[in-house]
Amino acid sequence: MRHTLSVLVENNPGVLARVAGLFSRRGYNIDSLAVGRTENPDISRMTIVVEGDDRVLEQVVKQLRKLVDVIKVQDITSEQYVSRELLLLKVHADSNTRGEIMQIVEIFRARIVDIGPKTLTIEATGDEDKIEAIENALRPFGIKELVRTGKIALLRGSRTSNINGVKEEE
Amino acid sequence: MEITGAQALVKALEIEGVTTIFGYPGGAVVPLYDALSRSKIQHVLVRHEPGAIHAANGYARASGKVGVCVATSGPGATNLVTGIAAAYMDSVPVVVITGQVPTTMVGTDAFQEVDITGITMPITKHNFLVKNPADIPMVVKKAFYIASTGRPGPVLIDLPKDVAARTIDFKYPEKVEIRGYKPNLKGHPQKIAEAVKLIREAQRPVIIAGGGVIAANASQELYEFAVKAEIPVTNTLMGLTSFPQDSPLFLGMLGLHGTRYANLAVTECDVLIGLGVRFADRVTGELSGFAPKAKIIHIDVDPAEIGKNVRADVPIVGDVKNVLQEMLKQIEPQKHAEWLSQINTWKQEFPLKYEKDDFIKPQETIKLLGEKTTADTIIATDVGQHQMWTAQFYPFKKPRTFLTSGGLGCMGYGLPAAIGAAVAFRDKQVILITGDGSFQMNMGELATAREQNLSLKIILFVNKKLGMVKQLQEYYANKNYFGVDLGFVPDFVALAHAYGIPGRKITRPEEVDGALNEMLAHKGMYLLEVEISPEEKVLPMVLSGAPIGEAVDW
Ligand SMILES: Cc1ncc(C[n+]2csc(CCOP(=O)(O)OP(=O)(O)O)c2C)c(N)n1
Numbered sequence: 052m053r054h055t056l057s058v059l060v061e062n063n064p065g066v067l068a069r070v071a072g073l074f075s076r077r078g079y080n081i082d083s084l085a086v087g088r089t090e091n092p093d094i095s096r097m098t099i100v101v102e103g104d105d106r107v108l109e110q111v112v113k114q115l116r117k118l119v120d121v122i123k124v125q126d127i128t129s130e131q132y133v134s135r136e137l138l139l140l141k142v143h144a145d146s147n148t149r150g151e152i153m154q155i156v157e158i159f160r161a162r163i164v165d166i167g168p169k170t171l172t173i174e175a176t177g178d179e180d181k182i183e184a185i186e187n188a189l190r191p192f193g194i195k196e197l198v199r200t201g202k203i204a205l206l207r208g209s210r211t212s213n214i215n216g217v218k219e220e221e
Numbered sequence: 222m223e224i225t226g227a228q229a230l231v232k233a234l235e236i237e238g239v240t241t242i243f244g245y246p247g248g249a250v251v252p253l254y255d256a257l258s259r260s261k262i263q264h265v266l267v268r269h270e271p272g273a274i275h276a277a278n279g280y281a282r283a284s285g286k287v288g289v290c291v292a293t294s295g296p297g298a299t300n301l302v303t304g305i306a307a308a309y310m311d312s313v314p315v316v317v318i319t320g321q322v323p324t325t326m327v328g329t330d331a332f333q334e335v336d337i338t339g340i341t342m343p344i345t346k347h348n349f350l351v352k353n354p355a356d357i358p359m360v361v362k363k364a365f366y367i368a369s370t371g372r373p374g375p376v377l378i379d380l381p382k383d384v385a386a387r388t389i390d391f392k393y394p395e396k397v398e399i400r401g402y403k404p405n406l407k408g409h410p411q412k413i414a415e416a417v418k419l420i421r422e423a424q425r426p427v428i429i430a431g432g433g434v435i436a437a438n439a440s441q442e443l444y445e446f447a448v449k450a451e452i453p454v455t456n457t458l459m460g461l462t463s464f465p466q467d468s469p470l471f472l473g474m475l476g477l478h479g480t481r482y483a484n485l486a487v488t489e490c491d492v493l494i495g496l497g498v499r500f501a502d503r504v505t506g507e508l509s510g511f512a513p514k515a516k517i518i519h520i521d522v523d524p525a526e527i528g529k530n531v532r533a534d535v536p537i538v539g540d541v542k543n544v545l546q547e548m549l550k551q552i553e554p555q556k557h558a559e560w561l562s563q564i565n566t567w568k569q570e571f572p573l574k575y576e577k578d579d580f581i582k583p584q585e586t587i588k589l590l591g592e593k594t595t596a597d598t599i600i601a602t603d604v605g606q607h608q609m610w611t612a613q614f615y616p617f618k619k620p621r622t623f624l625t626s627g628g629l630g631c632m633g634y635g636l637p638a639a640i641g642a643a644v645a646f647r648d649k650q651v652i653l654i655t656g657d658g659s660f661q662m663n664m665g666e667l668a669t670a671r672e673q674n675l676s677l678k679i680i681l682f683v684n685k686k687l688g689m690v691k692q693l694q695e696y697y698a699n700k701n702y703f704g705v706d707l708g709f710v711p712d713f714v715a716l717a718h719a720y721g722i723p724g725r726k727i728t729r730p731e732e733v734d735g736a737l738n739e740m741l742a743h744k745g746m747y748l749l750e751v752e753i754s755p756e757e758k759v760l761p762m763v764l765s766g767a768p769i770g771e772a773v774d775w
C-alpha cells in the first residue's frame with residue numbers, strides 16, 4: 052500500500068541526504084519526495100510517498116524519527132488531506148493537433164505556458180489522479196518531455212501538523 | 222574573551238569533563254593540537270587511527286563515560302570509519318573529532334579532503350560539519366548530549382581548519398534543547414502493568430538481558446527483579462556481565478554459540494522478556510522458530526528496535542532501569558520450581574564442555590583464568606573462536622568488565638579497546654584474550670600501551686588459522702579450507718620483546734596453570750602465547766537457517 056508521510060525537518064544542509072540515505076540503505080521504496088521551506092524558515096516540510104505494508108511503514112516512521120534533524124513524522128494516509136502535484140509537459144503539436152490539445156487542456160483546467168514551432172508546453176496542477184489523467188490524455192500526441200514535482204499535502208480544515216507538540220512515539 | 226575555534230573546542234571538552242583523548246595528528250588538526258597542548262586533557266597518541274576509535278570505545282564501555290578520539294582530515298578520518306561502525310553497532314557513546322580542509326576549499330577535492338560527514342551518516346547517531354566557529358560550543362554540547370543519552374552511539378564533529386583558527390567570544394551553553402531529539406525514558410504505565418500481569422501469570426518465563434542493561438546501568442535492578450520473580454536470565458554477547466554468573470538463575474549466553482539450555486529455555490518459554498536487546502540474527506536464529514510459544518515483552522529505549530525483527534506482544538519504550546524499577550514495585554515474589562527444575566535437567570544433560578586431548582584447551586585456559594582473577598578484572602577480546610570461548614567460559618561477575626565487538630564483529634578491536642580500558646582505570650587488571658589473526662591487525666598499538674606504561678596482559682591463542690572462518694568452511698563449504706591458513710606467523714614472544722614486553726610461549730596442558738600465575742604476578746605488560754589445536758571448534762553451534770532450539774553439539 053502507498054502511504055503519504057508529512058515530515059518536518061530542520062532546514063540544515065545535509066538533511067535531504069540523511070532522509071534519502073535512510074530510505075535507500077534500509078531498502079524502502081520512495082515513490083516521490085517533495086521538499087521545501089515552511090512558514091518557519093528554519094524548518095522544511097518533506098512530503099514523502101512510500102510503498103510498503105504496515106510493518107515496513109512502522110519501521111520507516113520509526114527510523115525517520117530517530118534522525119536528529121527530523122522534528123516530526125506523520126503518516127497522513129488515512130487522514131483528510133488536500134494534496135497537489137505540479138506537472139510541466141511538452142507535447143508534440145502541429146496545426147492538425149493543436150486544437151484538440153487545447154481542448155484537453157481546457158477540460159483539465161490546465162494552462163499552456165509556452166509555444167514552440169512544433170510543441171506546446173502545458174502546466175497542470177491537481178491531485179495524483181488528475182495528473183495521471185492529463186498525462187494519459189496527451190500521450191497519443193507524443194510527449195517530448197515531462198517533469199513532475201511529486202506530491203505535496205496538508206491536512207484539511209483547521210488541523211495542522213506543525214511542530215507544536217513533540218515527535219510522538221507509537 | 223576571544224579565543225580560537227580550536228581553543229573553544231578544547232575548552233568545551235574540558236567543560237564536558239573529558240580527561241583523555243585518543244588521537245593521531247595531521248595537517249588539518251594542527252590548530253586543534255596546538256590548543257590541546259595547552260590543556261590538562263591527556264592526549265594518548267595511538268599508532269594507527271583505528272586504535273584511536275577502538276580505544277575510545279573501550280574507554281567508554283569500561284567507564285560508562287563518553288570516549289573521545291581525534292584524527293586529521295582525509296586518510297585520518299577514513300581510518301576511523303570501521304571503528305565508528307563498530308561503536309554504532311554496539312551503541313557505544315563516543316565523540317569523534319576530525320579535522321577538515323578549510324571551508325573555502327571544501328568541495329574542491331583538496332589535498333586530504335574527504336566528505337567524512339557524508340561517509341559516516343549511516344554509522345553515526347548524528348554528525349556535524351561546523352562551518353561557523355561561533356557554533357562550536359553548542360555543537361560540542363549537543364554532541365555529548367546525543368552520544369550519551371537515549372540509546373548511546375557515536376557522534377562525529379568535522380572541524381574545518383579555518384573554523385578552528387578563527388576567533389569567537391566563548392560562552393558555553395548551560396542547556397541543550399534539540400526539538401528533533403527527545404528520548405523517551407519513562408515506560409508507559411499501562412504497558413508496564415500489562416507486562417507485570419503477563420509475568421505474574423507466566424509458568425515458564427525467561428529474561429534475555431542485552432547490552433542495553435549495561436548501558437542503562439541497570440544490572441542491580443535486573444538482579445533484584447530476576448530473583449524476586451524467580452526468572453532465569455540469559456545474556457546476549459553484548460549483555461554479558463549484566464548478570465552475575467554464579468547465580469543459579471544464570472543460563473549463559475544464548476544464540477548461535479549459546480548454551481543449549483539457554484536456547485532450549487527460550488524455545489520452550491511462555492513469556493519472554495527482552496531487556497535492552499535488539500533481537501539480532503545471531504541471537505534469534507531462524508525467526509519462525511524463535512520463542513514460538515512465548516508472549517514477548519520487549520523493553521528498549523529505542524522505539525525502532527521494537528517490532529523490527531521480532532513481534533512484541535507488550536512493547537515498552539523506555540530506559541531499562543526506570544522500567545525495571547517500576548516493575549519491581551509492582552511484582553510480588555514468584556516461584557517457578559517446576560520450570561527451574563526443567564532447566565536444571567537441561568543444564569545437566571547439555572553442559573558446555575570440551576574434550577581433552579594432548580593440546581592446551583583454550584576453554585579450560587579461559588575457565589582457569591576466571592578462577593584466578595578478581596571480579597573487577599576487565600577482559601577484552603578480538604573476534605573469532607577465542608572470542609566465543611571467552612564468552613562461554615569466562616565467569617563474568619560485574620558489569621562493564623567485558624569489551625568485545627559484537628554487532629560489527631570487528632577484528633583488531635581487542636588491543637586498542639584494552640588500552641582504552643587500561644587508560645580509564647590504571648589500577649585495574651586488564652586482560653586481552655586474542656587470536657593470531659586478529660592480533661596482527663592492530664598489534665602496532667603495543668607501542669601505545671608501552672608508552673602509556675600500562676600493565677596489560679595479553680593471552681594470544683595461536684592456532685595458525687583464521688579459526689572461526691575455517692569452522693564456517695567446515696560446515697558451509699564442505700571442508701574446502703581456503704584462505705584461512707596463517708602460513709607464517711611471527712614469533713610473538715620475540716615480537717613482544719622488541720617492544721620491551723616479557724612473554725612466554727606454552728604448548729603443553731601442564732604448563733597452563735603456572736604460566737597464568739606467572740603472567741598475573743608480573744607487574745607490567747606481559748604476553749602469553751598459547752599454542753592450541755587448529756582443529757578446535759566452538760560448540761554448540763546453531764546452523765544457518767535452523768532455529769536456536771536445534772544445534773550441532775559434541
Ligand atoms: C575486520 C574483519 N575482517 C574479517 C573478519 C572475518 N573473520 C571473523 S573471525 C575471523 C578469524 C579470526 O582469526 P583469529 O583472530 O586468529 O581468531 P580464531 O578464530 O582463530 O580464534 C575472521 C577472518 C572479521 N570479523 N573482521
Ligand SMILES: [Mg+2]
Nearest residue numbers: 656657686688
Ligand atoms: Mg587464530
